Structure formats: C-alpha cells, structure tokens
Amino acid sequence: MTMLDALNEIETSAMGALDQVSDAEALEAWRIEYIGTKGKIRSVMPMMKDVPNEQKGQVGKRLNEVKSKLEGGFKAKQESLGSGGGGKSSGPMLDLTEPGVIDTHSVGKEHIITRVRGELVEIFSRLGFEVAQGPELEDDEHNFVKLNIPDAHPARDPIDNFYVDDPNEVATPRMLRSQTSTVQIRTMEDAVAKGWGPPIKIVSPGRVYRPDTVDATHSFMFHQIEGLYIDKGVSMSDLMSTLLQFARAYFGEDADVRLRPSFFPFTEPSAEFDMMIALKPGTDPSWIELGGCGMVDPNVLEACGIDPEEYTGFAFGFGIERIAMGKYGIPDIRMLFENDIRFLQRV
Numbered sequence: 001m002t003m004l005d006a007l008n009e010i011e012t013s014a015m016g017a018l019d020q021v022s023d024a025e026a027l028e029a030w031r032i033e034y035i036g037t038k039g040k041i042r043s044v045m046p047m048m049k050d051v052p053n054e055q056k057g058q059v060g061k062r063l064n065e066v067k068s069k070l071e072g073g074f075k076a077k078q079e080s081l082g083s084g085g086g087g088k089s090s091g092p093m094l095d096l097t098e099p100g101v102i103d104t105h106s107v108g109k110e111h112i113i114t115r116v117r118g119e120l121v122e123i124f125s126r127l128g129f130e131v132a133q134g135p136e137l138e139d140d141e142h143n144f145v146k147l148n149i150p151d152a153h154p155a156r157d158p159i160d161n162f163y164v165d166d167p168n169e170v171a172t173p174r175m176l177r178s179q180t181s182t183v184q185i186r187t188m189e190d191a192v193a194k195g196w197g198p199p200i201k202i203v204s205p206g207r208v209y210r211p212d213t214v215d216a217t218h219s220f221m222f223h224q225i226e227g228l229y230i231d232k233g234v235s236m237s238d239l240m241s242t243l244l245q246f247a248r249a250y251f252g253e254d255a256d257v258r259l260r261p262s263f264f265p266f267t268e269p270s271a272e273f274d275m276m277i278a279l280k281p282g283t284d285p286s287w288i289e290l291g292g293c294g295m296v297d298p299n300v301l302e303a304c305g306i307d308p309e310e311y312t313g314f315a316f317g318f319g320i321e322r323i324a325m326g327k328y329g330i331p332d333i334r335m336l337f338e339n340d341i342r343f344l345q346r347v
C-alpha cells in the first residue's frame with residue numbers, strides 16, 4: 001500500500017468514526033487512535049522514507065492536509081460536545097462571552113409613519129405634553145356633537161364617514177373616527193370625572209378614517225396628531241409660541257409659523273397654520289400648510305363640564321403623512337400603505 005492510499009484510508013475511517021462519537025470519552029479514544037502520539041497518523045509517517053523523491057512534496061502536502069482535517073474535526077467535535085473544560089461533561093458548553101454570529105437576515109426598521117409619529121410625540125413631550133389615546137371606533141357624540149358640530153353640518157353626512165350604525169336609526173351611532181379631535185373630548189371628560197384640576201396638556205397621535213377617493217394625496221385611513229392645552233389664562237399667543245417651538249425643534253432653527261384665519265366648529269377663533277420649512281435638508285424653505293388650530297370653543301368646554309369663564313385652552317391638529325411625505329420625499333401617500341418592503345429596510 002502506498003503512503004497516499006494509507007492516508008486516504010485513515011482519513012475515511014477517521015471521519016466516519018468521528019461521526020459516531022457522542023461523548024467525551026469516545027472522543028478521547030478517537031484522539032488517541034488517530035492523532036495521538038502513537039496514533040494512525042504518526043504510524044504512517046515512517047512510510048515517507050520509501051516515497052520516491054519526486055513524490056515527497058505531494059505526499060507531504062497530503063499528510064498535512066489529512067492531519068489538519070482530523071485535528072479540525074476533533075476540535076469541532078470537542079466544542080459540540082462541550083468537553084472544552086476537559087473531563088466528562090453533561091452537555092454542550094456555551095461560551096456566553098463569544099461574539100454573536102453575524103446575522104445574515106436583514107434587520108428591519110420602523111415604518112416612516114411610526115418613526116415620524118414618535119419624533120413628534122418626543123418633541124411635544126419636551127414641551128410638556130403628555131400622550132393621550134382614544135378609541136378608533138367612536139360614536140358621533142365624541143366625533144361631532146361635543147365638538148360643537150351640529151346635526152345638520154355637512155361633515156356629518158353618512159357619505160363622508162364610516163358609520164357602523166345607521167345614524168337614522170340609532171341615537172348615538174358608532175363610527176370610525178374621522179379626526180383625532182375626539183380625544184380632546186375624551187380627555188376633558190376623563191379629567192372632569194376624576195375631579196378636574198388644570199392643566200390638561202396632551203397630544204394624541206392616531207389613525208383616522210374618511211371614505212375619500214384614494215389618490216396621491218388622499219387615503220381612506222391616515223394619521224393625525226392632536227394637541228390640547230387647557231388652563232387658566234391660556235391664550236392665542238401660547239398657541240403661536242407652542243407651534244413655533246415645535247417647528248424649530250423639528251425642522252430646525254430657521255423654521256417659522258404663520259396662522260391664517262379659518263373656521264372650525266370646535267375652535268373660536270380658528271386658524272390654519274403653515275410652517276416655513278425646508279422639508280428636505282438642503283432645499284429652500286417654503287410655506288407648507290400643516291393643519292388647523294384655534295382657541296377651544298366655549299361650547300366644547302361646557303359640553304365636557306369645564307367652566308369656560310374660568311378656563312381657556314388651545315387645540316391643534318395636523319396630518320402625520322404630510323410631514324412624513326415631505327421630510328422623506330415620498331410623492332404618493334399610497335406608497336406608505338402598500339407594504340413595500342423597502343420602507344422597512346435599514347439602509
């Protein structure tokens with residue numbers, strides 16, 4: 001038998017035997033048999049002197065190859081058996097200090113809406129606003145009535161809302177809320193029920209629903225963030241400065257705010273607010289219409305049990321998609337809801 005044949009044979013039988021090894025004892029026996037000082041590898045070494053000179057290089061290489069393969073196999077088995085500490089072991093050894101295996105799966109990130117929503121909440125919380133939540137399945141009492149939106153108001157048309165109950169048959173029909181202003185009402189009601197004490201200072205981010213025809217800027221579901229601040233002596237200038245501080249914190253020191261007179265049933269006076277912002281870094285700032293705001297209408301305070309002679313407040317609400325689309329250069333609102341995996345990839 002040539003030395004090469006002998007090496008091949010050792011390799012095959014050693015690897016086969018190693019497969020069968022299932023405890024530290026058997027592994028030690030295997031080590032002695034194959035790679036120990038009197039093992040099979042050692043025992044073929046003297047054959048080297050009979051190998052013709054011109055083959056010595058090749059055979060020597062093969063010898064090293066088989067030797068390191070066996071040693072590698074031994075180490076791997078030792079690790080998998082957990083016999084690294086020597087002696088008998090009852091189970092695989094886990095080295096908790098080892099660095100983790102690099103995950104080849106892609107790691108996800110927050111959806112842009114979730115991220116922007118978190119950023120907005122974080123800024124308002126620095127301005128002293130707490131987060132309040134309300135249900136998405138609402139009733140018209142909270143979505144309209146207590147917000148001073150009268151029965152005949154066009155906003156209450158069943159065509160423009162997702163009613164769950166028929167408004168012609170049920171006294172307080174349920175609906176998917178069409179605005180986060182509902183949370184103003186719920187928060188004031190709650191505060192009064194718990195023995196009201198000012199201030200109320202909340203923001204409420206969340207989903208709203210309207211049966212709009214879907215296009216690049218409209219969706220039947222989108223997100224708003226609502227703000228409400230009630231206390232003694234809250235004024236329009238507090239509203240203005242809150243919006244300005246928000247704009248500067250989120251969009252940078254150059255951001256500016258302007259109010260334009262408008263009308264909402266739940267605020268008096270009411271305004272739309274624009275922000276002078278560069279939505280995308282490096283672009284020129286321009287006036288972007290962000291939402292509505294105003295001083296909470298006395299009727300709304302009264303409907304919730306708060307005395308409008310003693311307390312005043314401001315409220316605002318704006319769309320989260322609008323900010324997200326501008327900030328991240330997303331041209332079509334539908335892209336945010338189509339489960340395009342790229343929106344969740346870490347880049």
Ligand code: DAH
Pocket residue numbers: 178179180181226227264266267291292293294315316317318
């Ligand atoms: N709820 C309004 C809407 O969905 C937005 C809004 C306007 C909210 C004025 C407010 C406000 O709190 O004071 O269009």
